[in-house]
Amino acid sequence: MPELPEVETVVAGLRSRLEGRRVRELVFLSPHLSRKQSFSVLSPEVYRGKKIERIWRRGKMIIFSFSGGCGLLIHLKMTGQLYLCPSEQFPDKHTHARMTFSGLKEELRFRDIRKFGFLDCLRMPEILRRVNSELGPEPLALNLAEFRDLLGRHGRKKIKAWLLDQKIIAGIGNIYSDEILFRAGIKPDRPAGELSLDEVRKLSRAMKSVLRKAIELKGSSISDYVDASGEKGRFQQKHLVYDREGQPCLRCRKSAIRREKIAGRSSFFCPSCQR
Ligand SMILES: [Zn+2]
Secondary structure: OOOHHHHHHHHHHHHHHHOOOEEEEEEEOOHHHHHOOOOOOOOHHHHOOOEEEEEEEEOOEEEEEEHHHEEEEEEOOOOEEEEEEEOOOOOOOOEEEEEEEOOOOEEEEEEEOOOOOEEEEEEHHHHHHHHHHHOOOOHHHOOHHHHHHHHHHOOOOEHHHHHHOOOOOOOOOHHHHHHHHHHHOOOOOOEHHHOOHHHHHHHHHHHHHHHHHHHHOOOOOOOOOOOOOOOOOOHHHHOOOOOOOOOEOOOOOOOEOEEEEEOOEEEEEOOOOOO
16 A cells, blocks of 8 residues: 555655646546545536646645645555556556646546545545544654654554554554664564653654655555656665565564564564564
8 A cells, every 4th residue: 555655756746747737627437436425525527627726645645726625635545546647548447537637738547456545526624624533643744752742642552553543643554664663673562652762762763764765765666556657666675674574684684574463464573673
């Protein structure tokens, strides 16, 4: 699933190409998209002639705001892709929506093989209400005191589950939580509230550096992830534990990376380097 760095990369690519553009039309190609719009009040026709004012990321969600107060709330979930491609390229059966623009030969496509993602047509206040009720703060915006406070407030949760809980902290998923915990030297099953101040500091630092480095390398391409122009990311080459079960730890070089189910998810860690 695309996490914060992948979604940030997609957003950066779309922002530079689409902000300020006027929509020609938004078309839904598959009925499941309309059916999934439980909160939706707007039909795709509403977007005709509207200007894209801003595109940004919140957690793993993508938000478009348009002139006239309407917006789009998009989640890529497992296999969703949001990218620009030439309009003449025929959309395949996994392409569920397309948006065309005045004066642009390329169009925006929403493609999703497993159909867990969503693209909801909503008014902006509804989008902001939903995002604020479903998502905790952004990890890159937290200072150490805020981060420590947040750990204490949900202190009984295992740190792996804590990092994955979007309501506590937004944007981190299974890959980055493992990479962050390895770099911080903390075992994934430790309770969040029992970390020492030194560990909290290490965790905060690891979280920010992993996410920033991953953004710089345009994310990790594990399965279907591609950025706004269809390119793969490079952070998967920097993974130290994720999907390395049984292989020697790249830091201590004596233990093998272990895989255990923690918080209902496969977690990879080094039994020697992480305590
Ligand atoms: Zn190790």
